[in-house]
Amino acid sequence: MTFFSIIIPTYNRKDFIVEAIYTVLQQTYPHFEVLIIDDGSTDNTKQVIESRFRNHPQVRYFYSENRERGAARNFGLKEAKGNYAVFFDSDDWMKPHYLETLNKVIEENPGIFMLAAKYNFNSGEEKDLPSTLHYIAEGWYDRFFFLKGNKLAINYCIKINPRSYYDFPEDRELVPMEDWLFLLVNLEKEKIFIKDKICMTMREHADRSMSDNQKVIKARIKATAWLLDRLTLNKNEKKTLLAWSYYFCGIHHYLDHNRNASVKEAIRAIKLGGVNIKFLMLLTKSILGRRFIKMIK
Numbered sequence: 001m002t003f004f005s006i007i008i009p010t011y012n013r014k015d016f017i018v019e020a021i022y023t024v025l026q027q028t029y030p031h032f033e034v035l036i037i038d039d040g041s042t043d044n045t046k047q048v049i050e051s052r053f054r055n056h057p058q059v060r061y062f063y064s065e066n067r068e069r070g071a072a073r074n075f076g077l078k079e080a081k082g083n084y085a086v087f088f089d090s091d092d093w094m095k096p097h098y099l100e101t102l103n104k105v106i107e108e109n110p111g112i113f114m115l116a117a118k119y120n121f122n123s124g125e126e127k128d129l130p131s132t133l134h135y136i137a138e139g140w141y142d143r144f145f146f147l148k149g150n151k152l153a154i155n156y157c158i159k160i161n162p163r164s165y166y167d168f169p170e171d172r173e174l175v176p177m178e179d180w181l182f183l184l185v186n187l188e189k190e191k192i193f194i195k196d197k198i199c200m201t202m203r204e205h206a207d208r209s210m211s212d213n214q215k216v217i218k219a220r221i222k223a224t225a226w227l228l229d230r231l232t233l234n235k236n237e238k239k240t241l242l243a244w245s246y247y248f249c250g251i252h253h254y255l256d257h258n259r260n261a262s263v264k265e266a267i268r269a270i271k272l273g274g275v276n277i278k279f280l281m282l283l284t285k286s287i288l289g290r291r292f293i294k295m296i297k
Contacts, residue, residue, distance in 0.1 A: 004032040004099050005080035005160070009072030009109035010090035011039045014048045016203070017090040022125065026087065029099035032086075034059045035076045042065025070178035083161045086181075087154045091203050093122075098199035102157050105195055112162075112182075114192040116156040117199035128201060138196035143187040147237060148244040150180035153198055158186065169226065176216065177223035184227060213256040217249045243273025250282050262286035 001285065006024055009018050024034050024204055046063060053059040060228055077085055086102070088094060105115050118136075120128040132151045146152075158165055166180045166195065167186045185191075196240070224245040227233075231242065250265030266283035273279065 001031050002033045003103070004029070004084050004086050004157075005076070005082035006032055006034045006088055007073055007076035007080065008034065008038065008088050008090050009037045009039050009069045009076065010041065010045060011046065011066065011069075012041045012043045013090040013217055014041070014043050014045045015233075017045065018048060018052055019061065019088050020088070020092055020094070021049075022203060023094040023096075025056070025058065026096045026191045027094070027099045028096050028104050032058065032063075032099055033081060035079055037072040037092075037247060038075045039068065039072040040064065041051050068172050068175050068178075070174070070182075071170040073178075074167045074170065077167070079161060080160060082158065085160045086155050086157045088200070089154060089202070091205065092119075093201040093203065095199050095201070097197075099272045101195055101197050101199050105193055111192060112159065112193060113190045114156060114158050114186065115195065116152050116192060117197050117200055119155050119200040120198050121204055122201050123204035124140050127244075130256040131202070133194070136196075138194060140152060140191045140193050140292045141229075142191050142242070143184055144179070144237060146187065149248060150183060152179075152183065152194075153202065154179040156183065156192065162224045171222075171226075173222050174226065177219045181223055181226060185230065188231060213252040220245055220248050220252075234254055239272055243269045243276075243279075246272065247279055248288065254282065254286055257287055289295045 002264060008017070008020065008024075009277040019034070021034060038061065040063075043226055046061070049061050050061075054063070060078065060079070062075065064072065073087060080111070084102070084106070085098070101117055106112055108116075118133045121131055122128050136151070161225065166182070168182045174181065181188050224241060227241060228238065246265045250262045253262040253265060263283060263286045265280055266286055269279045269284065270276070
C-alpha cells in the first residue's frame with residue numbers, strides 16, 4: 001500500500017539529489033513512493049539516478065522537458081499513487097521520522113487536507129540553524145497567516161485522493177513563488193496543521209532559487225498581482241498582502257545593495273501596513289547602509 005507520494009522535482013542537481021533520496025529511503029514509516037521528476041536536466045542526472053535506484057521498488061523516475069518546478073510538481077501529482085503528496089526539494093535532507101510524524105497527525109485528524117512539520121537550515125556548518133518556524137506554536141493556521149509570506153517553503157503535505165486541490169501555477173515568471181501561491185489558493189477554504197517537530201533540513205548554498213534577488217523581486221510583484229486577481233480578499237487582507245510584499249521586495253533590494261529602492265519599499269510598507277518593527281528596521285538599515293552597520297557592530 002502506498003500512502004505517501006514524495007514528489008521531488010530536480011534540474012541539474014546530480015551532486016545533491018542522490019543524498020536527498022537516500023535520506024527519504026531511511027524513513028521509519030514504510031508505505032511510500034518517491035517520484036523523481038527530472039525537469040529537463042542537461043547533466044547526467046538520469047544516469048546517476050538509474051545507476052543508483054533502478055532496482056529500488058519505491059523509486060520512480062520521470063523525465064520531461066524543462067518547464068520549471070510548478071509544472072514538474074503537477075506532473076508528479078498526476079503520477080502519484082498515494083493518498084497524500086509530500087513535496088520535497090532535491091537538495092534537502094529528510095529526517096527518518098518525517099513520514100511517521102505526518103502519519104500520526106493524519107491518524108489524529110482523519111481526512112485532514114494539509115499539514116506540515118518544521119525544518120531547520122544547514123549552510124555546511126556542523127550545527128544546524130533554526131528557521132522562521134522555530135517560534136511558531138503547534139496548531140492550525142488559516143490563509144491569513146500566509147499572506148505575509150511562505151514560512152513553510154515547499155515543506156508541506158496535501159491530501160490528493162480524492163482530488164480536491166488546485167494545481168501549481170506553471171508560469172515561469174512566478175518562480176520561485178509557486179510554492180506560496182499553491183499554499184494560498186488551497187487554503188482559501190481550509191486550514192493547515194503545523195506540527196512542532198523538526199523533520200527536515202534545508203541546505204543553504206549559492207544555487208538555491210532565492211539567491212537571485214532581482215528575479216525574486218519580479219516574481220513577488222507578479223505573484224502578488226496573481227493573488228489579487230484570483231483570491232477573494234477583504235480590505236484588511238489586501239493591505240496585509242501588499243504591505244508585506246513591499247517589505248519582501250525591500251529586503252531583497254537591500255541584499256542587492258540598492259538602498260534607495262529598499263528605502264522606498266520600506267516606506268510603502270509602513271504607509272499601508274502601519275508601524276511594524278520589521279518595517280522600521282528595514283527602513284533604518286536601508287538609510288544607514290550595510291557598510292555602516294558592519295562598522296558599528
